[in-house]
Every structure is written in C-alpha cells, then in structure tokens.
Amino acid sequence: MxxxxxxxxxxxxxxxxxxxxxxxxxxxxxxxxxxxxxxxxxxxxxxxxxxxxxxxxxxxxxxxxAMFAADGGLQIDRDLLRARADELDRKIRQLTAMRDGLRHAAECSAPSHLECPTFRRILRAAASGAIGPRPKAAPRRRQVRAAAD
Missing domain, CATH: 1.10.1660.10 (Multidrug-efflux Transporter Regulator; Chain: A; Domain 2)
Known part of the structure; x- marks a missing residue:
C-alpha cells in the first residue's frame, strides 16, 4: 500500500x-x-x-x-548504542544533581543561600562542570600598545 x-x-x-x-x-x-x-x-x-x-x-x-543499510534494513553499531547509553547515564546523573540542588535551594531555611553549605557545594560542582555544561572561557583580549609619537 x-x-x-x-x-x-x-x-x-x-x-x-x-x-x-x-x-x-x-x-x-x-x-x-x-x-x-x-x-x-x-x-x-x-x-x-x-x-x-x-x-x-x-x-x-x-x-x-548510517544505521540504515542500502537494502532498507538496519545496520546499527551496538558499540555506538552502548556509548550513547553511557552518555545518557552521565546526563541523567547531572540532571538529577541539578534537580536535587534546585529543590534544596527552594526549601533551604538558611538566611541566605550563600550561607548554606549544601548550596555552596552545588555552586562548586557547577563551577567545575560536574553538573550542567562546563562554563566557556571568556575570549582573551588582545592588548594593543599605543603607538609612540
């Protein structure tokens, strides 16, 4: 059909x-x-x-x-699937840590989040790239020397 x-x-x-x-x-x-x-x-x-x-x-x-064979069948690389599954496991751990951190921050009774040891650990983990994307380095500025007259 x-x-x-x-x-x-x-x-x-x-x-x-x-x-x-x-x-x-x-x-x-x-x-x-x-x-x-x-x-x-x-x-x-x-x-x-x-x-x-x-x-x-x-x-x-x-x-x-690349997973589709010329005859219309499948030719899936199982190692690629395992690698993607491992990548998803890492992402799940990161997302779980971020969710738990957000919940803690929402419910934390400390006067300021910066006074909370758990929140400070979350900040350190975020800064190191352990949770969420690693921060990109700021582009370096080229120093331009003033031309002497």
Missing amino acids: SLDIAEVARQSGVPASTLRYYEEKGLIAALGRQGLRRVFDERVLERLALIALGRASGFSLDEIA
Missing part, C-alpha cells in the same frame, strides 16, 4: 517539509509521484519512527542515516 506525503505527515506527525528534507538527506525515499504529490511505501512510517527514536536518543541525522 502506498501513502501520499500528506497521509504520511498526518499518520507520523512529521511535517511534509521535514519529510522532503529527510528524503533529500537520503533517510527516506519516495516511490514516485502521484500527480504533484510524493508517494511513499507504508513502511516509511516505521522508518520515521526509527528516526524519531534516534533523534530522541541524541543521534544526529548523519548517525541515523
């Missing part, structure tokens, strides 16, 4: 513009056209679900494209 692009968009929740982009990137392929509309095999819905799962897991479109 074939579906036109509007039906694929309706069933998948993926906008037609994104479907065209995915086709351009080689992630999906139309069977052809019916009038002016692209027509897809109904199996495109499963492929779109795989793309959505990959995107939700943090894979780039290029990484996802």
Whole structure:
C-alpha cells in the first residue's frame, strides 16, 4: 500500500517539509509521484519512527542515516548504542544533581543561600562542570600598545 506525503505527515506527525528534507538527506525515499504529490511505501512510517527514536536518543541525522543499510534494513553499531547509553547515564546523573540542588535551594531555611553549605557545594560542582555544561572561557583580549609619537 502506498501513502501520499500528506497521509504520511498526518499518520507520523512529521511535517511534509521535514519529510522532503529527510528524503533529500537520503533517510527516506519516495516511490514516485502521484500527480504533484510524493508517494511513499507504508513502511516509511516505521522508518520515521526509527528516526524519531534516534533523534530522541541524541543521534544526529548523519548517525541515523548510517544505521540504515542500502537494502532498507538496519545496520546499527551496538558499540555506538552502548556509548550513547553511557552518555545518557552521565546526563541523567547531572540532571538529577541539578534537580536535587534546585529543590534544596527552594526549601533551604538558611538566611541566605550563600550561607548554606549544601548550596555552596552545588555552586562548586557547577563551577567545575560536574553538573550542567562546563562554563566557556571568556575570549582573551588582545592588548594593543599605543603607538609612540
């Protein structure tokens, strides 16, 4: 059974513009056209679900494209999946620490957050990059010497 692009968009929740982009990137392929509309095999819905799962897991479109074999099957690198799972574990730990820190800060009875030892530990962890993104270094300013007259 074939579906036109509007039906694929309706069933998948993926906008037609994104479907065209995915086709351009080689992630999906139309069977052809019916009038002016692209027509897809109904199996495109499963492929779109795989793309959505990959995107939700943090894979780039290029990484996802590499998971599709030329014959339409899957060739997923299990080591890549393990590495991504490890990365997600690290992110979960960071997010859990941030959530717990925010809850503590909201409920802390210290007169000032800066007087709270737990909050100060959270600040040190944030400054070191242990929770949240590591702060970027400020760009160095070049010193310009004044020209002597």
